[in-house]
Amino acid sequence: MHPRHAGLRAAWLGLLDEVRVGRTSVDAARARGRELFEGWYPSLAESAERYRVECLHCHGVEGGGDGPSAQFIEPRPRDFRHGVFKYTALTQPSRPRREDLLRTLTEGLNGTSMPSFARLSLAERHGLADLVRLLAIRGEVERRLAGAFADEGEIDDDAIAEETADLYERWRSTEDKVVVAESEMPPVTPELIARGAALFRDTTKGNCSSCHGENGAGDGVAAWKVGLDGRREAAYLDAWGRPILPRDLRHGILRGGSRPIDVYRRIWSGIPGTPMPALGTAKGPDGEPVLSSADVWSLVHFVQSLARSVPEPSGQAER
Amino acid sequence: MRHLAAALIVILTAAVIVLFAVSPGQGWWLPPAASTIARPIDALFDGILVTAAVGFVLVMALLTWAVWRGASPRADRARSVHGHLGLELGWTAAIGAVLVTVALAQLPTWAALRDTAAMPAGGATATVLAQQFAWRFGYAGDDGVLGTPDDIEAASELVLPAGEPVLLTLRSRDVIHSFFVPALRVKQDVVPGRAIPLWFTIERPGTYELVCAELCGLGHYAMAGRVRAIPRGEYDAWLAQQSRARLSTGVEDRR
Numbered sequence: 210m211h212p213r214h215a216g217l218r219a220a221w222l223g224l225l226d227e228v229r230v231g232r233t234s235v236d237a238a239r240a241r242g243r244e245l246f247e248g249w250y251p252s253l254a255e256s257a258e259r260y261r262v263e264c265l266h267c268h269g270v271e272g273g274g275d276g277p278s279a280q281f282i283e284p285r286p287r288d289f290r291h292g293v294f295k296y297t298a299l300t301q302p303s304r305p306r307r308e309d310l311l312r313t314l315t316e317g318l319n320g321t322s323m324p325s326f327a328r329l330s331l332a333e334r335h336g337l338a339d340l341v342r343l344l345a346i347r348g349e350v351e352r353r354l355a356g357a358f359a360d361e362g363e364i365d366d367d368a369i370a371e372e373t374a375d376l377y378e379r380w381r382s383t384e385d386k387v388v389v390a391e392s393e394m395p396p397v398t399p400e401l402i403a404r405g406a407a408l409f410r411d412t413t414k415g416n417c418s419s420c421h422g423e424n425g426a427g428d429g430v431a432a433w434k435v436g437l438d439g440r441r442e443a444a445y446l447d448a449w450g451r452p453i454l455p456r457d458l459r460h461g462i463l464r465g466g467s468r469p470i471d472v473y474r475r476i477w478s479g480i481p482g483t484p485m486p487a488l489g490t491a492k493g494p495d496g497e498p499v500l501s502s503a504d505v506w507s508l509v510h511f512v513q514s515l516a517r518s519v520p521e522p523s524g525q526a527e528r
Numbered sequence: 529m530r531h532l533a534a535a536l537i538v539i540l541t542a543a544v545i546v547l548f549a550v551s552p553g554q555g556w557w558l559p560p561a562a563s564t565i566a567r568p569i570d571a572l573f574d575g576i577l578v579t580a581a582v583g584f585v586l587v588m589a590l591l592t593w594a595v596w597r598g599a600s601p602r603a604d605r606a607r608s609v610h611g612h613l614g615l616e617l618g619w620t621a622a623i624g625a626v627l628v629t630v631a632l633a634q635l636p637t638w639a640a641l642r643d644t645a646a647m648p649a650g651g652a653t654a655t656v657l658a659q660q661f662a663w664r665f666g667y668a669g670d671d672g673v674l675g676t677p678d679d680i681e682a683a684s685e686l687v688l689p690a691g692e693p694v695l696l697t698l699r700s701r702d703v704i705h706s707f708f709v710p711a712l713r714v715k716q717d718v719v720p721g722r723a724i725p726l727w728f729t730i731e732r733p734g735t736y737e738l739v740c741a742e743l744c745g746l747g748h749y750a751m752a753g754r755v756r757a758i759p760r761g762e763y764d765a766w767l768a769q770q771s772r773a774r775l776s777t778g779v780e781d782r783r
Contacts, residue, residue: 319664324750328754384782387778392777393777
């Protein structure tokens with residue numbers, strides 16, 4: 210963390226504590242907060258303006274994934290208001306770190322309409338990541354309050370403060386949840402790829418093939434069902450209520466990043482909001498972990514070998 | 529006031545010529561050229577521009593003459609004339625000759641950018657993948673072969689060594705994009721299903737703007753990136769650092 214960030218963070222948390230114990234009034238804290246962030250670039254207002262220019266047309270005014278362009282896009286833009294983000298470096302279930310959002314902003318999501326915003330400065334990307342956090346927390350608080358209102362017919366101020374504090378804590382306490390591989394990545398060998406393939410298809414181990422298919426084509430039986438009209442359709446819905454299909458791994462388009470550790474984390478933690486399970490923490494009937502770190506690396510090697518199984522067009526042949 | 533229209537044509541024509549003449553000095557022109565392919569491209573560009581300018585001045589002079597004559601008190605009544613075969617053949621042949629000359633003159637330059645057989649040995653190789661709406665780049669890892677597990681991937685910023693030939697292979701994942709780096713004078717459509725090779729040498733280290741020059745969808749405007757050319761030593765260090773990052777256990781994400 211930048212020293213300036215650390216100082217500011219300490220001052221801000223101190224201010225929150227003072228409000229909590231009643232030493233400072235909310236109004237006074239607001240004024241002090243404004244002083245603290247004086248000259249900060251980009252300000253929240255500037256980031257909100259940038260959000261309106263760059264993000265709103267897909268992600269919508271309130272981050273509901275319902276901007277005017279959203280209906281033309283597949284996959285649909287993320288609805289931030291669930292607080293669920295698919296691609297993080299963390300164990301599930303968890304809110305993303307600022308760095309996870311920053312990485313998505315910087316690199317984009319491969320295979321989706323989310324572009325890279327590397328052309329914006331780092332500070333501007335940080336500002337957008339913070340605005341996304343703000344919209345996500347606000348949206349989730351509102352969703353929870355709406356639920357409480359439906360149940361109880363009224364909402365008091367304490368409930369608002371409680372929900373906000375609870376969610377803020379969830380977003381803040383992510384730093385000890387980063388997934389780090391226990392062992393270094395072993396070199397790619399045909400034996401390890403074969404081992405990964407066996408784990409991929411073993412129903413008591415990876416069991417990946419039940420959805421992703423024997424050869425990773427995304428055609429596993431569990432992921433599909435026959436609809437009322439007799440057509441094949443997705444068997445599952447994601448957290449946002451849309452049909453979801455397993456990735457066809459042969460194309461090598463891995464949305465969460467293509468570094469081996471990215472694939473490792475997808476397998477270890479699963480993908481929040483989707484049927485992709487967290488295999489790293491899964492336990493078998495005997496109470497033992499289903500997969501070891503070495504097993505996950507073998508799966509990584511197998512998954513990455515699938516992407517190379519489809520030849521790409523070569524320049525020479527077509528000239 | 530009778531010849532106001534003719535005078536306006538002369539003034540506007542002169543203004544256009546002056547504007548073009550002062551533009552390069554004012555920085556209203558293309559960015560300074562930074563690649564080997566830029567010199568023949570600029571020579572072609574300037575040649576075609578001057579040829580077009582001569583044609584433009586001739587047409588404007590003819591127009592001025594016609595407007596001036598038509599506004600004169602002793603002007604002839606309008607006459608209906610049928611075509612003049614010699615005149616028509618003449619200007620068709622003249623314009624045809626110009627177009628054929630341009631077509632022939634640009635062939636060596638067009639080929640030089642794409643003829644990978646003529647590329648000197650050594651140099652750097654990278655792949656460019658265009659997609660809605662981002663640029664992704666791939667490099668061979670430690671084994672020096674593309675399409676293997678240790679490939680390096682990067683988004684938005686294409687890092688290349690300066691002062692040596694670089695070979696890019698352009699692919700598209702979805703629709704037609706166009707890889708355009710104005711400072712390098714490199715512009716090539718990226719067509720899905722095809723792999724298009726380009727090679728050139730970046731002469732000066734620096735950071736150059738990369739844009740998509742083919743309307744490719746809603747986010748076309750956002751499909752901007754950079755080409756960063758650095759000396760060979762720094763490039764090797766950058767590649768090594770990227771290779772190490774690929775082997776990460778993710779521990780650096782922990783604070």
